Amino acid sequence: MDTVLLSDSAADIEKAAELIKNGQIVGIPTETVYGLGADASNEEAVRSIFAAKGRPADNPLIVHLADFSDAVNYTSGIPDLAFRLAERFCPGPLTIVLPKNDRIPMVTSGGLDTVGIRVPSHPVMHELIAVSGKPIAAPSANTSGYPSPTSAAHVMRDMNGKVAAVVDGGESQFGVESTVIAIESADTVRILRPGCVTREMLLEVCGDVIIDHAILNELAAGEKAASPGMKYKHYSPKADIIMVEGTIEAFTKFVSENEPEKTYSLIYNGDEKYFPYRFMTYGGDSLQQAHQLFSKLRELDDIGAEKVYVRAPSKDGVGLAVYNRLIRAAGFEVIRI
Ligand code: AMP
Numbered sequence: 028m029d030t031v032l033l034s035d036s037a038a039d040i041e042k043a044a045e046l047i048k049n050g051q052i053v054g055i056p057t058e059t060v061y062g063l064g065a066d067a068s069n070e071e072a073v074r075s076i077f078a079a080k081g082r083p084a085d086n087p088l089i090v091h092l093a094d095f096s097d098a099v100n101y102t103s104g105i106p107d108l109a110f111r112l113a114e115r116f117c118p119g120p121l122t123i124v125l126p127k128n129d130r131i132p133m134v135t136s137g138g139l140d141t142v143g144i145r146v147p148s149h150p151v152m153h154e155l156i157a158v159s160g161k162p163i164a165a166p167s168a169n170t171s172g173y174p175s176p177t178s179a180a181h182v183m184r185d186m187n188g189k190v191a192a193v194v195d196g197g198e199s200q201f202g203v204e205s206t207v208i209a210i211e212s213a214d215t216v217r218i219l220r221p222g223c224v225t226r227e228m229l230l231e232v233c234g235d236v237i238i239d240h241a242i243l244n245e246l247a248a249g250e251k252a253a254s255p256g257m258k259y260k261h262y263s264p265k266a267d268i269i270m271v272e273g274t275i276e277a278f279t280k281f282v283s284e285n286e287p288e289k290t291y292s293l294i295y296n297g298d299e300k301y302f303p304y305r306f307m308t309y310g311g312d313s314l315q316q317a318h319q320l321f322s323k324l325r326e327l328d329d330i331g332a333e334k335v336y337v338r339a340p341s342k343d344g345v346g347l348a349v350y351n352r353l354i355r356a357a358g359f360e361v362i363r364i
C-alpha cells in the first residue's frame with residue numbers, strides 16, 4: 028500500500044477522517060506521541076493496527092474521544108472521581124481505565140473488560156475525532172518494542188507501506204505517552220503508566236495516588252500485569268542501552284573504565300563540559316528529557332551506536348515517566364555507582 032503524507036490543513040484532516048470512517052489506519056499527531064489511529068468500534072480496522080505494529084493481541088488500545096462526556100457511550104458506570112479527574116485533566120495526557128460496554132470490541136481492549144479513555148488536546152487529533160464522528164483507538168505508531176514516534180518522519184520510518192496515511196502535525200509536545208490510571212476507590216487512583224500528568228498533579232484531585240509496582244520493577248515470571256504494556260520489553264532501540272545512576276563525575280569515571288572508545292553516552296544538557304567521550308544530550312530537566320528521549324534513542328540507532336550508557340534521569344515528577352521508559356529500554360539493566 029502507498030502511504031500518503033498529509034498536512035494538518037482542514038482539507039487533509041477531512042481526508043484522514045474519511046479513511047478512518049472507511050476502516051483504514053492513519054498515523055496521527057497527538058500531544059504525547061504519534062498514534063496509529065482507527066475506528067475503535069471496527070474490529071477489522073483494529074486488527075490491522077495490531078498487525079501493522081506487530082503488537083501482542085493482549086496489549087489493549089487506548090480509545091480517544093473528543094470530549095469526556097462521550098465516555099458514557101463506551102463505558103458502563105463511571106465513578107464520580109473519574110469525572111472530577113476529567114474536569115481537571117481533560118483534554119490532556121491522561122488515560123482513565125473504566126469498565127467498558129459492548130460498543131468497544133474485545134480486540135480493542137486486548138480481551139479485558141475495561142477500556143482506557145483519553146481526550147487528547149492536540150488540535151489535529153481533536154478535529155479528526157470530531158470530523159470522523161468515531162471513537163479512535165490509537166496505540167503509539169512505532170513498530171512494537173521500538174521507541175515511540177514523536178514526529179511524522181518517525182512514523183513514516185516505521186509504518187511506510189503499512190498504513191493508508193500519516194498526518195504531519197509537527198513534533199509531539201510532551202514526547203512520552205499518557206499517564207494511565209485506574210480508579211481504586213472513591214478517592215484513590217493507581218498509576219499504571221507514568222506520564223506528564225504526575226502523581227503530584229493527581230493529588231490535587233485525589234486523596235491518595237498509588238504508584239504501581241510494575242512502573243519501576245520487572246514483573247516476576249507469571250505475575251499478572253495491571254497494565255499489560257508493562258510486561259513487554261519496550262521503547263528499545265537496536266543499540267544495547269545501559270542505565271548508569273550517579274553524579275556526572277561518577278558517570279564519567281565509570282565510562283572511562285568501560286570501553287569509552289566503543290560506546291556512546293546519553294547525558295544531561297550541561298554535563299558535556301565534564302565529559303570527554305562520545306555523547307549525545309537529552310535535555311537538562313525532566314520535561315525536556317521526556318520531550319527528547321525517544322528521538323535521541325532513534326538518533327543513536329541512526330548513527331550506528333551499538334552500546335549506549337545513559338545517565339539515569341531523576342524519578343521526581345515527570346522524571347518518573349522518563350525513568351520508566353528508559354529502564355524498559357535497558358531491559359532493567361541499571362548500574363548504580
Ligand atoms: P500505547 O497504546 O502504546 O500507548 O500503550 C497503551 C498502554 O496503556 C497499554 O500497553 C497498557 O499498558 C495501558 N492500557 C490501555 N488500556 C488499558 C486497560 N484497559 N487496562 C490497563 N491498562 C491499559
Ligand code: MG
Nearest residue numbers: 166167175204
Ligand atoms: Mg506504545
